[in-house]
Amino acid sequence: MDFGFSEQQRDVQNLARKIFDDNVNAESLSQYDDYKSDRFDRELWQKLAEAGLLGVAIDEQFGGMGFGFFELALLIEEAGRAIAPLPLFSHLIAAAMPLQKYASPAQKQQWLPGVVSGEVLLSAALVEAYNDDPSQPWNTVASKEGDGFLISGEKTHVPFAHLADRILLTAKTEDGLVLALIDPKAKGVSLQEQRVTTYEPQSVLSLDNVRVSASDVLVSGAEGVAAAQWLAEHCTVALCAHQLGASDKAMRMTASYTAERKQFGVLISTFQAVGHRAASCFIDVECLRLNTYQAISRLDSGLDAANETQIAKIWAGDVGHRVSYAAQHLHGGTGIDRDYPLWRYCTWMRHNEMALGGSAKNLAKLGQRIAAGQAFCQ
Structure with missing residues (x-):
């Protein structure tokens, strides 16, 4: 059995990564620091629209690609890897997805074509x-x-x-x-x-x-309760995808730095303590990847994912916290230098850790589900 991505998923991921790599860097992000301007790169937004990525999970009849939540989550992961200055989470995950699922035909026709073209901006x-x-x-x-x-x-x-x-x-x-x-x-x-x-x-x-x-x-009414739960789970897992991208990038940035930085005339990557801590970051990120993709896959397939969503969010909070601290430690003073890009990843990892419930709150909820026989007890 092939557990890898499909060809279309790889295409979405690679296209998004190329666009972000070509258009987002430390210099371009610096123009938004300290609220010097709205953190919204409209040129990049239009490039995503022209590439069809704003409509990756929107039905083809409204101009979208007609893919699912998994492909959209991969786009969010790549946005996290670049910490792209775009409202992708609020626009596509928190607003457009509920429209796609619950709106009337007239509402869909009114809003979704503009979502795909980038002419309409939604928030939540x-x-x-x-x-x-x-x-x-x-x-x-x-x-x-x-x-x-x-x-x-x-x-x-x-x-x-x-x-x-x-x-x-x-x-x-x-x-x-x-x-x-x-x-x-x-x-x-x-x-x-x-x-x-x-x-x-x-x-x-x-x-x-x-x-x-x-x-x-x-x-x-009662349907609204189910819709709100659906919204909460998809938004939570999308945050985990963004955290995965940011954590993976910070970990790889740290690995590159330790492979170049010398102390006492030798590369610090050869120090045992440095190697152990970097390896722990790698294991953490891969565990977050596994749990996030598991939750994404179940939601994309329309399966119950209450437990998987909470587990993924617990990992997202803990991994972001540990990777952020380890990256700062292994970079030394460079890590907190605002001329170096790591600090932006650390602030976003902290944001994602606390948004929609931190690890402690989700762990308590998961514990309640286990005690009630709703998780791992069948």
Whole structure:
């Protein structure tokens, strides 16, 4: 049995890697440091659109390639390897994928062609203050009004909200949840800038009785609960894919550095302690790769992946943490020099570690599932 990637998956991966390698480097990324400008390379965005990669998981009838979640996750992994200054996660994973799955034909026709061409920018409001679970909103509430909803509440850390045409969010209703698209310019919507260590533009999204018509509602009620869980799992695993790319790059960057850096006249890669720590990084990254691909594969096949998603996120948090520390240690002072690119990877690995639940929180959830007989007990 062949456990390798298919030809189409390799093609997507190689194409994405070539585009990112040709267009993203330390010099190009430096223009976004310290919020000197929005962390959004529009020329690169257009190149991805022209290559068809913005539509990798969008149906062909809307201009996409018609592939699945696995191919899209490989694109996200390559974006992590380059820490590309693009809203790929919020645009394609958190917003376009739910549209592809749950939107009506009219909604798909309205938004998906623009998603593929790059002319439409979507975002998603996944978390609230002290609540990083998109499937269980606490303080964002929707009440029925006519054929639509009135939504009030607050979401935090919404990527590229000030540039988005629509923002997808989840809100609590009397009979479940609603997934809806919010116009950031609508009456009752306000945005407050948030600054984060990755320099990605983010905002606090406040909603005060925002009217959402039926044309902007994807799903509601009990079906909305299942849709929100589907969204949470796919977003979590996509973060793991981004973490895999960033961790793998930081590990290889460190290996290259130790193979060139000399101390006492010899390469530090020949020191036993250095070799052991670098080998541990390699093992960590490969374990993250195995668990991430396992979760991606099950989700792509439509199988239950609750356990695999939590396991992958636990590994993503722990591996990012350990690789970041080891890379800094083995680089010495060079690792924290902002003229050297490693520090950007470390900030993104920390971001991915904590986003949508850190390792401790996911480990506790997994433990509850094991205790309830929902994992590894059949």
